[in-house]
Amino acid sequence: MKWTELSIYTTNEAIEPISNIIHEAGASGVVIEDRQDLERIWEDRFGEIYDLNPDDYPEEGVRLKAYLPVNSFLGETVSEIKQAINNLLLYDIDIGLNKITLSEVNEEEWATAWKKYYKPAKISERVTITPTWEDYQPVSTDELIIELDPGMAFGTGTHPTTVLSIQALESHLQNGDIVFDVGCGSGVLSIAAALLGADKVYAYDLDEVAIQSTKLNAKVNKVDEKMQVKQNNLLQHVTGTADVIVANILAEIILRFEKDAFDRLVPGGIFITSGIIQKKKSAVKNALEEAGFDIVEINQMEDWISIIAQKPEGSR
Template sequence: MNYTELKLYAPKETEDPLTLALEDLGIAGFAVNDPDDYTELFNKRNAYDWDYVSEDVKPEFEDKVVFTLYLDDTPEGLELMEKILSEADYLGVTDSAIRSVSDDDWKDKWKEWFKPAKVGERIVVKPSWEAYEKQDPAELVIEIDPGMAFGTGTHETTSLCMRLMEKYQKPGDKVLDVGCGSGILSIAAALLEAGDILAVDIDPIAVEVSKENAELNGLADRMTIQEGDLTKGLSYKADVVVANLMADLVILLSAHVMKHLVPGGIYISSGILVEKRDQVRAAVEAAGFEILEIPEDGEWCAIAAKAPAYEA
C-alpha cells in the first residue's frame, strides 16, 4: 500500500497548539521532532544512560519543530491532506514537504546497504537474501537476518569480537555469549568448532531472532539460547565468554564474569568507545584479568583478557 508523507515545519512555540489542531482533525499518529530533545539527548552522551549518540540524528532545523504524518494514498487521505494544508497558515506552519512512500520503503530499504562482507580472517557474513560463493575453501560463512535485533556482523563492534574469537577460541571450547542480539557471535562460535554454546539476552525478541538465525545456519542443535539479564542466575562455566554490549554494561559484567570462566579462560568484550577504553580496562583488570590486547576499529575498541590459570 502507498502512503503520502507530509512534513510540517513550524516555530517551536506552536508545537502544542499544532498538536491539538491535528488531533482535532482526527490525526492521532504523527511524529514530532523537537530540536530541544536532541540537545538534551546529545548533552547526555557521556552520562551513564547514553553510551553513544550519533550526530547523524541532528535535527533539520535548530529553531523549528517538524511534524511528520503518514496519510493513506486514497481520496479520503488526499482530502485530509488538503484540509491540513488549507489551514497551515492559521496553524502556524511556515513550510511543508510532501512525498509518496510505500510499504516496501519501510520494510526493505535498509537491506540495500547490507551486503556480504568478510569480517575476520575466515568469517564472512551474508544476509539471507543475498547469494554468495566462497572465495576460499577455508571461509566460514554466516547467513544472517537481523530482524529487530542488533548484529549484522558488519558493525565494528561485532567484527572486532569475531576477529578475537578467531584468535583465542579453540576447538571444543565452551562459549557463553552474553547479550547475544541476532545470535551472530554464537553462530561464529559454532563455526569455529565450539563444543557447547549458551547464548543469553534480556530482550525476548533478540532471543527469538537468535533462534531463527541458528536454524537458518543449521546450527540450532549446537547451542542453547535463552532469555536472561547478563549472567544473573547462571551456573554455566565456559572457556570463552564473549560480550558485545556497551561500556557501562561491560564494566558491570566484568565484576561477575570470572565465576563463569574456567581457569585460564578468555573474556572478550566489545561495544566500547575508544574514549571509554581506560575505564573499561580498569574494571577488567580490577576483576583479576590479564589484558591480552585491545584492538581498535574507528571509534570502537574491544578487549581480550585472560583469567588466572588457577581458581581464585
C-alpha cells in the same frame, strides 16, 4: 499498511545504544548509514565485496533509519525514542546532531528500502557475513558463511565492534569450548562461535526481540542444536562455567558484570569485550584487572576498542 521512516542523525559512538532503543520501540530492523564506511580501509586480506554509493550516506556522521507502522500510538512512540536517546547523555555518550526526521513510505518501499545497504562482507580470515537473499559462494574451502536477515536482526554484523569480536573469537576459541554470549543481539557472535568449533554456546539477552532473532538466525545457519538461547539479564543466575565469554555491549554494561564473568570462567578462560569507545578503555581495563583478569591484548578498529582478558591459571 503505511509505514513511517524514522531517520536519526547521530554519531558512530551512539549507533549501538540507539539501535537498541529503536528495536525496543518496536522496529524490526535498523539501517546504518555511516559516512566512515566510504573511507574505511580494511586490511588487504579482508574487505567489503561491493561498492558503496556516496549518495546513500549523510554528508557527515551517521544516519540510522527504522520503520514504524503508522498507527494512533506513533506520536507517543517517537516521543519515547527521543527521550531515550536524550537519556544517553547521562552515560556520557556523544549523540551528535541528534536530529530526527519522519517520512511516510508504502509497503513495497518499506520491504525493500534497506536491502541495498547490505551485501556480503568478509570480516576476518575465515568468516564472511551475507544477507539471506544473496547467493554468495565461498571463495575458499575453509571460509565460514554466516547468513543474517537484518529485517529481524540488530544491524548487519559488519559494525567494527562485531568485527573485532569475531576476529577475537577466531584467534582464541578452541574446538570443543563452551561459550557464553552476553547480550547476543542478532546472535551473530554465537553463530560465529558455533561455526568456529565451540561445542556449546549459551546466548543471553534481556530483549525478547533479540532472543527471537538469535533463534531464527541459529536455525538459518544450522547451528541451533549447538546453541541454547535464553532471556536473561547479563550473567545473573547463570550456573556452570565457560571457556570463553564474549560481550559486545556498552562499556557501562561491561562494568556491571566483570566480576561475574571472572567467576563463570574456567581457569585460563578468555573474556572478550567489545563495544568500548576510546574514552572508556582505561575504565574497562582497570575494572578487568581489579576483578583478577590478565589483559591479553587490546585491539582497535576506527574509534572502537576490544579488550581480551584471561582468567589466570590456578584461579578459583
